[in-house]
Amino acid sequence: MSAVLDLVRADLRDFGGYASARSARLEGEVWLNANEAPWPNPADAAARCRRYPDPQPQALRTRLAQLYGCQAEQLLIGRGSDEAIDLLVRALCEPQRDAVLFTPPVFGMYAVSARLQNAPALEVPLRDSADGLVPDSDAIIAAARQGNARLVFLCSPSNPGGRSIPLAQVETVATALRGQALVVVDEAYGEFAAQPSATTLMDRHDNLAVLRTLSKAHALAAARIGCVIADAGLIAVLRRCQAPYPIPTPCAQLALDGLDEAALAQTRARIATVIAERQRLQAALSTLPAVRRVYASDANFLLVRFADAQAAFQALLAAGVVVRDQRGAPQLHDALRITLGTPEQNDRVLDALATLEPAA
Structure with missing residues (x-):
């Protein structure tokens, strides 16, 4: 048995979960075991939705494992990365005892999942450096040890900071916390970054997990397909804690179609366009009088500080452009996060901001 299973809540290590009608590997021609309707819905022309779906569609699981360079049994498909985060917190953290560590300003679901589980939240703020908003490994390790962290979330590239965490730094944290905590690297924006995935470290560190999603680079946000690799x-424990039928059949088929070779070739070309636009927009924004700082990014967005963030936000809205207001996040009282759009959409952003007052 892997040592990482010692991190699972003791009461869940042998938990059987719910045995659905699809969990039994049976063969037959007439399926009368799940109380499903005998006819498809009149609106379901393809007759794909009458029966409950495969809880972990094997073809999609195999394809995702190929895409991410892991074994199929190391991968659990869920409803976006959000479900994976929630499952990890529920499976590993005893309420009021085992803490969840994250590095604000960062994706808010780590804190939300910890709160719902009544798990203590440990915050180790990112450092605002010349290289951007970056984590402090020594502070993370010290806080995790002192605060009894069972889960450590590292967002790489960081949202909203935009920077990747060097793999050597990830490995340092995983090594230091072996036997105490699972280190979870959230790579939602990994396709836009140059460095390899943290999955390349998993052979040496069983207390590492990686989150991936089809929502960003693969343009399948509404399909809600994400996964945890561990x-x-x-993974077997997490599946037993998961809802019986997490992946709707139409979503699984859409994901499979979106991961065929022709679709992947087009996705790779679009990623290259986004990266080129990221460089262009960063340079152009940096020259605008109203901009105080544009943070370097390895993702599909830019974090920008303004002399007057409210004026910038309103100017963009007046031009029909909606961006993410970050002023309520720690350290970001003057910042907006701008997702990279098409070249034409990015030009619209620049035109809207060009008339604003200069930075003080």
Whole structure:
């Protein structure tokens, strides 16, 4: 048994979960075991939705494993990365005892999942450096040890900071916390970054897990397909804690179609366009009088500080452009996060901001 299973809540290590009608591997021609309707819905022309779906569609699981360079048994498909985060917190953290560590300003679901589980939240703020908003490994390790962290979330590239965490730094944290915490690297924006995935470290560190999603680079946000990649034994535990039928059949088929070779070729070309636009927009924004700072990014967005963030936000809205207001996040009282759009949409952003007052 893998040592990482010692991090699972003791009461869930042998938890059987719910045995759905699809969990039994049976063969037959007339399926009368799940109380499904005998006819498809009149609106379901393809007759794909009458029966409950495969809880972990094997073809999609195999394709995702190929895409991310892991074994199928190391991967659990869920409803976006959000479900994976929630499953990890529920499976590993005893309420009021085992803490969840994250590095604000960062994606808010780590804190939300910890709150719902009544798990203590440990915050180790990112450092605002010349290289951008970056994590402090020594501070993370010290806080995790002192605060009894069972889960450490590292967002790489960071949202909203935009920077990747060097793999050597990830490995340092995983090594230091072996036997105490699972280190979870959230790579929602990994396709836009140059460095390899943290999955390349998993052979040496069973207390590492990686989150991936089809929502961003693969343009399938509404399909809600994400996954967690981890030790196969831990994946089995998470599956037993998961809802019976997490992946709707139409979503699974759409994801499979979106991952065929022709679709992947087009996705790779679009990623290259986004990266080129990221460089162009960063340079152009940096020259605008109203902009105080544009943070370097490895993702599909830019974090920008303004002399007057409210004026910038309103100017963009007046031009029909909606961006993410970050002023309520720690350290970001003057910042907006701008997703990279098409070249034409990015030009619209620049035109809207060009008339604003200069930075003080």
